[in-house]
Amino acid sequence: KSDVLAELKKKGFSKIGKIFTEKDCDEFKNTLHGSECFNSQTLIQSNGKSIRFEKNFFEQKVNYSYLYFKPNISLKLKKLSDFLKDKDLNNLIKNYLNFEPYIYNLTTWVNFQSQKKHYVHRVHRDHDDFKFMTLIIYWTDVDNENGATQLIKKSHLLNRNSYNLEDEITL
Numbered sequence: 001k002s003d004v005l006a007e008l009k010k011k012g013f014s015k016i017g018k019i020f021t022e023k024d025c026d027e028f029k030n031t032l033h034g035s036e037c038f039n040s041q042t043l044i045q046s047n048g049k050s051i052r053f054e055k056n057f058f059e060q061k062v063n064y065s066y067l068y069f070k071p072n073i074s075l076k077l078k079k080l081s082d083f084l085k086d087k088d089l090n091n092l093i094k095n096y097l098n099f100e101p102y103i104y105n106l107t108t109w110v111n112f113q114s115q116k117k118h119y120v121h122r123v124h125r126d127h128d129d130f131k132f133m134t135l136i137i138y139w140t141d142v143d144n145e146n147g148a149t150q151l152i153k154k155s156h157l158l159n160r161n162s163y164n165l166e167d168e169i170t171l
């Protein structure tokens with residue numbers, strides 16, 4: 001775990017590896033079927049109209065890039081809830097942030113291939129708080145072409161307006 005912490009401090013990111021089995025991921029994706037969601041990356045940025053998620057959305061042409069699910073939907077998967085309470089994970093986060101961590105936002109979203117660009121597709125910096133950490137869990141395989149998060153190495157150490165696109169990496 002100390003190598004993950006060192007990498008976090010140096011690069012601003014670290015990969016902790018596979019957390020859930022293929023079966024767990026399928027169970028989570030099945031949980032989303034029929035669940036309430038909204039047409040943006042966050043509830044507040046949506047049009048406020050709830051949509052019932054259907055698996056066949058992926059075969060349809062949609063005019064949005066994201067669907068957002070409320071935290072209670074995500075926490076239906078007990079293994080996710082247990083993982084977020086994991087002592088080792090929380091110690092890692094505590095040692096990175098230098099204070100007792102707590103979850104203040106839990107977001108699950110589905111990305112679609114879309115001609116419509118969402119504003120978060122551009123290079124930007126999140127300013128959620130003075131100091132915070134984001135944990136990304138992919139429930140499906142992702143790559144450069146289908147929704148993987150990209151970030152700028154060491155951007156956590158830089159002025160928010162200075163970055164080098166050559167340092168961009170894909171998680």
